[in-house]
Amino acid sequence: MLLEIKDLHASIGDKEILKGINLTIKPGEVHAIMGPNGAGKSTLSSVLAGNPAFTVTKGEALFNGKDLLKMSPEERSWEGMFLGFQYPVEIPGVSMVNFMRAAVNEHRKYKGEEPMSASDFLKLMREKRAVVELDNKLANRSVNEGFSGGEKKRNEIFQMAMLEPKLSILDETDSGLDIDALRVVSEGVNKLKSQDNATIVITHYQRLLDYIRPEFIHVLYKGRIVKSGGPELALELEERGYDWIREEND
Template sequence: MLSVKDLHAEIDGKEILRGVNLEVKPGEVHAIMGPNGSGKSTLSMVLAGNPAYSVTSGEVNFMGKDLLEMTPDVRSHEGLFLGFQYPVEIPGVSMVNFMRAAVNAKRKYFGESPMGATDFLKLMREKRAIVELDNKLASRSVNEGFSGGEKKRNEIFQMAVLEPKLAILDETDSGLDVDALRIVAEGVNKLRTPENSAIVITHYQRLLDYIKPDVIHVLYKGRIVYTGGPELALEIEEKGYDWIKADIDSQDAIKGEA
């Protein structure tokens, strides 16, 4: 489904990703962990196509197509979804208009006519229920005046509407209390199918108690330095990242000397 090969990317001339390799197969859930500043959010932004970041080398293949050639909206149509760590507030654009524009843009891409009002409202109602999102938020501006938990639930709601093949959830657990975390995680689980995949970026084991990953990666200094099964998350929870950092730093030092 997703194949990332030796991906290098920078922002403002500073290299953040230094050769990321990642393979995600249909139905898999991958977790990406790593200390602050390791490049986790950058990876998600680059995959979603944020123009602020520039890819300097490497390849990304998504569903058999060159992902890096696509604009962010086309990536969305092709089935990529990014759940933002910090969902953006858009004053003056109502949730309803925002979602209608999103839904109809996708339909247009696939040569379908815009969705009728009744069907659209029904769709909204159904999908809101998945994350227990209050109906009142629909008439508000996008994310404006939403609590931290509502913003994150709103991300999962949007994901539910857009039905992506691959969802990248960037620290969806940050800023959530236990109840909100459960609702968000259950929402993600309800949307799982044998075909679609997810990349869950998180700092904590906590989220992974709810969303069971198949593979766990540790990103450090812009590269994936460890890959393992679910037990890796428990080890990190227990011992922190220092042992990984020390290991990689010493390897780098040896390389430097050589």
């Protein structure tokens, strides 16, 4: 079992947003989490990545059999967790190269490996850039600064390729992408898929799921997973919208 979430509750300030999430993910699986705005989708991804803005009030989460909730965000990353941000953060003055080198070398250190040589590192950058057709110019710039919306999302998948995570959570990676960028990003995700890793795709829309084909669809509503099913559930949501979910659950 890669990830096991049991009765997870989380709040920001006094406001409880997650009200008992249960979810199990095995290596090789692709899951989609869908749901209307404000359902708690981004909160779930933030909580799993360890964003200190949220407080877990109840429940547990095991990642590789270890207590995920006790780990710092960086430890989660070293253990193989990756969050593709809905809004990637701009970090003026910090170059992509320095940022990624620091990240890759911390991961190696965790595994007991030596830091990468400068030339090996640049080779790795080149190789992984190709996965999402990320321009060399962007790789030399400050992190996300002055990137277009599409470039930011590509940059997320590039970082995912660099770090080779076991579990990738892609938070609305499709929003704001035109058709071409959507194709590039999804192809990138598909190339990185293997029997050993798993992906959670968070989205509003069916169109991403045409490219990345998840076997499991979950509907998140008011902080709970209210429905789970196969790909046909996504198609039903596409056709009928979320009103019937609201009616069933309110």
